[in-house]
Amino acid sequence: MSVPADAPILTTKAMREAEAACAIQGTSLSELMELAGAAVADTARRMAAGAPILILCGPGNNGGDGYVAARLLAERGASVRVAALAEPVTDLAKAARAGWSGPIEPLNGRLAPAPLIVDALFGVGSSRPISDELAVILGHFDDRRILAVDVPSGVDSDGGANWTPPLSADVTLALGALKPAHVLLPTAPACGRVLLAPIGISASKAIGTLPKPGTAKPDATAHKFNRGMVLVFAGPMRGAAALSAAAALRAGAGYVVLEGSERAPFSAIIAESDERFGERLNDPRVGAVVIGPGFPAGDELLFDVEAALDSNKALVLDAAAIDAALPRLSETPRNAILTPHEGEFARAFPQLYGSKIDRAKAAAARTQAVVIYKGADTIIAAPDGRVAAAWPGSPWLATAGTGDVLAGACGAMLARGGDAFDAAVAAVGWHIAQAARIGPGLVADDLVRE
Numbered sequence: 001m002s003v004p005a006d007a008p009i010l011t012t013k014a015m016r017e018a019e020a021a022c023a024i025q026g027t028s029l030s031e032l033m034e035l036a037g038a039a040v041a042d043t044a045r046r047m048a049a050g051a052p053i054l055i056l057c058g059p060g061n062n063g064g065d066g067y068v069a070a071r072l073l074a075e076r077g078a079s080v081r082v083a084a085l086a087e088p089v090t091d092l093a094k095a096a097r098a099g100w101s102g103p104i105e106p107l108n109g110r111l112a113p114a115p116l117i118v119d120a121l122f123g124v125g126s127s128r129p130i131s132d133e134l135a136v137i138l139g140h141f142d143d144r145r146i147l148a149v150d151v152p153s154g155v156d157s158d159g160g161a162n163w164t165p166p167l168s169a170d171v172t173l174a175l176g177a178l179k180p181a182h183v184l185l186p187t188a189p190a191c192g193r194v195l196l197a198p199i200g201i202s203a204s205k206a207i208g209t210l211p212k213p214g215t216a217k218p219d220a221t222a223h224k225f226n227r228g229m230v231l232v233f234a235g236p237m238r239g240a241a242a243l244s245a246a247a248a249l250r251a252g253a254g255y256v257v258l259e260g261s262e263r264a265p266f267s268a269i270i271a272e273s274d275e276r277f278g279e280r281l282n283d284p285r286v287g288a289v290v291i292g293p294g295f296p297a298g299d300e301l302l303f304d305v306e307a308a309l310d311s312n313k314a315l316v317l318d319a320a321a322i323d324a325a326l327p328r329l330s331e332t333p334r335n336a337i338l339t340p341h342e343g344e345f346a347r348a349f350p351q352l353y354g355s356k357i358d359r360a361k362a363a364a365a366r367t368q369a370v371v372i373y374k375g376a377d378t379i380i381a382a383p384d385g386r387v388a389a390a391w392p393g394s395p396w397l398a399t400a401g402t403g404d405v406l407a408g409a410c411g412a413m414l415a416r417g418g419d420a421f422d423a424a425v426a427a428v429g430w431h432i433a434q435a436a437r438i439g440p441g442l443v444a445d446d447l448v449r450e
């Protein structure tokens with residue numbers, strides 16, 4: 001499973017707007033469909049490697065792409081058959097259907113399979129889950145190689161509804177831009193390897209996949225303080241804050257102080273009693289404060305969070321510190337990153353609806369902070385509407401303490417100064433890259449080792 005790096009993601013509404021903009025600039029929808037069909041044909045040819053191909057066409061323009069691909073494959077001498085669910089209903093699909101001169105088989109339980117199945121039944125126009133009857137028919141093909149056109153049929157491409165497609169794809173060819181369903185659960189795993197066919201649509205990158213992680217090489221003139229000084233507050237569970245402090249240092253901070261703990265994870269980290277925390281918060285060299293890892297809700301946490309908020313420092317707020325800060329967060333604009341997992345998000349933002357992207361955006365707008373809504377399908381959202389999707393991440397991160405490591409990495413990236421969204425994106429990218437490097441057997445401590 002993979003998605004292209006730094007690729008745009010468009011909702012259906014944004015996709016329709018981009019199509020309309022294309023038409024105004026002189027590229028007609030039928031030209032777009034021709035480009036889409038050609039991209040499908042190319043991918044199918046590579047996947048089939050000479051074996052027969054069966055294209056399943058739906059009634060809308062997703063089916064239209066299928067008919068165009070069939071025509072182009074046949075012109076190039078491929079062995080290709082077409083089966084249709086229903087007659088085309090859009091003008092574009094009707095024209096594409098008219099261009100296919102071969103037979104059209106009915107899509108029913110007696111349809112013979114082929115080594116490669118191209119799923120061109122429904123794309124971004126899916127308006128409901130696939131019927132049980134059709135799901136049973138498609139189930140006959142699930143041992144074949146599957147190429148899904150745009151999205152696997154039967155998903156809500158905006159990712160709001162949790163429909164699972166009956167046919168999981170080996171490869172999904174996203175047309176023009178990725179769609180939320182490619183990067184959100186439960187649909188992302190059913191997309192397999194996602195490829196992007198640009199087809200000439202100019203898509204805004206306000207929502208996109210993670211960029212390739214950059215090299216964190218310090219500037220030639222760097223010194224420890226301008227690489228970022230991070231203050232990590234330890235709560236009663238010292239190990240969590242120790243992981244955050246170690247991660248901050250490993251992710252590139254020049255100087256890390258662990259407040260309220262005697263247990264420094266590295267000799268290079270200053271561990272000191274929390275009596276000095278007021279003084280540290282006044283230190284202009286401190287670029288970011290991390291609070292929340294291993295720090296359950298209570299008066300002590302509230303007191304420390306209040307002090308951190310009063311200091312106007314850039315903040316990373318994790319776990320219970322998110323709830324503690326919530327009432328005051330939008331008061332003063334500040335650089336802040338919140339790192340809730342599913343349970344923490346639901347507790348802090350109970351009244352939000354829509355896809356995970358919609359909810360992360362709403363939480364960021366409400367708090368005026370960058371939100372890293374964690375999970376296998378981590379979403380990073382900024383108050384100004386920017387969103388980055390981290391799918392597929394690394395499943396080796398599904399182990400205790402990795403969230404504490406992420407919070408520390410956020411501290412390191414934030415302490416360098418600059419934009420909190422960019423810092424969050426860099427931290428999530430670093431976290432995944434570390435996990436990918438280690439792989440099997442990973443425990444959270446490994447993420448911060450050499």
Ligand SMILES: NC(=O)C1=CN([C@@H]2O[C@H](COP(=O)(O)OP(=O)(O)OC[C@H]3O[C@@H](n4cnc5c(N)ncnc54)[C@H](O)[C@@H]3O)[C@@H](O)[C@H]2O)[C@@H](O)CC1
Nearest residue numbers: 032033036060061062122123124125126127128129130150
């Ligand atoms: N957006 C673009 O710029 C382009 C879009 N193209 C294709 O057009 C697709 C969108 O086409 P459409 O908007 O026509 O929509 P779709 O082709 O995705 O499907 C809509 C049709 O399927 C029916 N339908 C939806 N869900 C169903 C269900 N569960 N069971 C039975 N019938 C169902 C609807 O009633 C409608 O007739 C894209 O996904 C893409 O493949 C391409 O042709 C190229 C350009």
Ligand SMILES: Nc1ncnc2c1ncn2[C@@H]1O[C@H](COP(=O)(O)OP(=O)(O)O)[C@@H](O)[C@H]1O
Nearest residue numbers: 374375376393394395397398400401402403404
């Ligand atoms: N299946 C998965 N694939 C990718 N990343 C995952 C997966 N499961 C968890 N993660 C990541 O691991 C981290 C776990 O954080 P969290 O739930 O706060 O754990 P903890 O509190 O034990 O530190 C998050 O960054 C999350 O996005």
Ligand SMILES: [K+]
Nearest residue numbers: 119122151153
């Ligand atoms: K499809």
